[in-house]
Amino acid sequence: MFRNFKLVPNILFGRGCFGQLDEVVAGRRKSGKDWAVFVVDDVFKGKDLETRIPLHDNDFLLWVNIADEPKTGYVDKLTLEAKNFNPALPCAVIGIGGGSAMDLAKSVSLMLTNEGSSTAYQGWDLIKNPAVWHAAVPTLSGTGAEVSRTAVLTGPEKKLGLNSDYTVFDQVVLDPELTAGVPKDQHFYTGMDCYIHCIESLQGTYINEFSKAYGEKSLDLCRQVFVDNHPDSADKLMMASFFGGMSIAYSQVGACHALSYGLSYVLGTHHGVGCCVTFDTLDEYYPEGVKEFRTIMEKTGVDIPRGVTKDLAGDQMETMISVALGLDPLWENCLGKDWKRIMTRDKARSLFEKM
Ligand code: NAD
Ligand code: ZN
Secondary structure: OOOOOOOOOEEEEOOOHHHHHHHHHHOOOOOOOOOEEEEEEHHHOOOHHHHHOOOOOOOEEEEEOOOOOOEHHHHHHHHHHHHHHOOOOOOEEEEEEOHHHHHHHHHHHHHOOOOOOHHHHOEEOOOOOOOOOEEEEEOOOOOOOOOOOOOEEEOOOOEEEEEOHHHOOOEEEEOHHHHOOOOHHHHHHHHHHHHHHHHHHHOOOOOOHHHHHHHHHHHHHHHHHHOOOOOOHHHHHHHHHHHHHHHHHOOOOOHHHHHHHHHHHHHOOOHHHHHHHHHOOOOOOOHHHHHHHHHHHHHHOOOOOOOOOOOOOHHHHHHHHHHHHOOHHHHHHHHOOOHHHHOOHHHHHHHHHHO
16 A cells, blocks of 8 residues: 655745745635634744734734643644634634644644544544645754644643644745754754654665655755754755655654653653654664764754653553554564564663663
């Protein structure tokens, strides 16, 4: 069975292209009553970017806070706020921010047209109705959320995305200038998320020429950014993120992502930092990648938290292991069909204990 891969149909790229967002959204405004929702990371409150959001009179500026990464309860609350603002469907939902804000925008655009709680749609192809037209404006590069067919959400029972063709953005606006204010630590963590996507995709058993073509280019760009300190690094990392996302879309991530999901489910660890903490323990599976990762870490001068699992209660550790080992395709990609014999609960525990 081959996946019929849904792609983002429209992409703007270039420094300053954010200035064209108004024109792009204008194409969605068919009557004077049409309104748009801008789902914006509240880190931009009071910043220059806020003044540049092309808000029209009927539009709704929905600030989102991402102290916690997206949860189903928060998505439901935001969707209700948009419905209360105007009961008619908006003509566009535009997400501005990092992976979290983009996933919230995807989720709200889906939940405006699909009944009930977003918890009911965590999984694969459970979404019934097409979303409201939705666009992404990344302000932080690395996750690949701008191209993926998922919106990662933590729910009461699981951390699992809204995976569907309807999730894919209708428009992406890639303006590298918008990443200028990202703090150094965050730049490293989210950049390494991209680097790890490439390593896990390229070294996985699911690898194919499609994923390899994107993964190799993305890895090359990551190296230009983090090893060579290239002057155009914002532009390069934005394209690395996009290509990294394209690479995993037709393959899979691996051990690092599986374990990091366990970590973040139990401890709330943010995705980028969780991937770094996890990857640092995986010499056995990705020896060269981990070695290069450590060189990059040293070069950038950013350190990762240590001892994060040392105070865990026994049942928390068991939950962490269960969440991580529940992600079959990731393990199969990393270790092959026989993965259950290799990645036992005890082995997973020993890896978590190193973090
Ligand atoms: P993020 O969106 O969680 O943001 C991290 C921090 O950076 C926040 O404090 C944010 O306010 C800040 N920030 C963002 N842009 C900034 C800017 N220009 N200037 C200053 N600060 C800025 O970080 P992320 O690593 O991009 O995203 C992680 C999220 O993405 C997680 O929720 C993860 O589950 C999700 N994710 C989704 C996919 C997908 O395919 N949908 C893939 C990987 C990760
Ligand atoms: Zn990731």
